[in-house]
Amino acid sequence: MPSFDIVSKVDMQEIDNAVNQARKEIEQRYDFKGTHNEIELEKEAMVILAADDYKLQAVVDILKGKLVRRNVSPKCLDFGKKEPASAGAVRQRVAIVQGISKDKGKEIIKLIKDSKLKVQPQIMEDQVRVTGKQIDDLQQVIQLLKGQDLGVELQFVNMRS
Structure with missing residues (x-):
């Protein structure tokens, strides 16, 4: 029959590669100079820390672009709610849906x-x-x-x- x-299914190696590329771009971009922005990859999730809402959205856009270039659909990301972090920063948890x-x-x-x-x-x-x-x-x-x-x-x- x-x-x-x-x-x-999501290829975690491709997600890791996309996160690393996004980190490099964030380090090099002029509009991120002098602010603390990072993407931390965990086992089944990511934590994005950004200086403010605008930068958080920019980091998310960069990450989605890197994922698309690596043939990983952004639909696999489940964005949690934004939470305040220290010194006016914003944190958002992103689950990777498998x-x-x-x-x-x-x-x-x-x-x-x-x-x-x-x-x-x-x-x-x-x-x-x-x-x-x-x-x-x-x-x-x-x-x-x-x-x-x-x-x-x-x-x-x-x-x-």
Whole structure:
């Protein structure tokens, strides 16, 4: 029975590279001179510290640009609320989203079932497996989901026939 998996995975090495490039650009930019701005990468999150709101937004824009250049979707970032830090600085925690949540999985399954294609989707931990008798139906599911904006970056892996 042909099948494939719908996953949402992030290459942490590419995120690390993007963070390092963003740090270098922040150090070199004239509008950041004399202020303390940094991006700290943790296991499944980042902490951005900036001198003020304007600089925080500029750091986020730089980071998103570096991620896009490295083929990592900014949709994998979940921005927390801004919190005040010492000396008038601003801190923001950014979670790196891996896998498909149960709610997103249910939303994906509803979309697939509403399409009336002859496939069976099922949630398996942090991914969705889709099986069907014909590969053409599976490819139609992939095209259907590529056309939707679900708020997460999806990859389609393990196509078996």
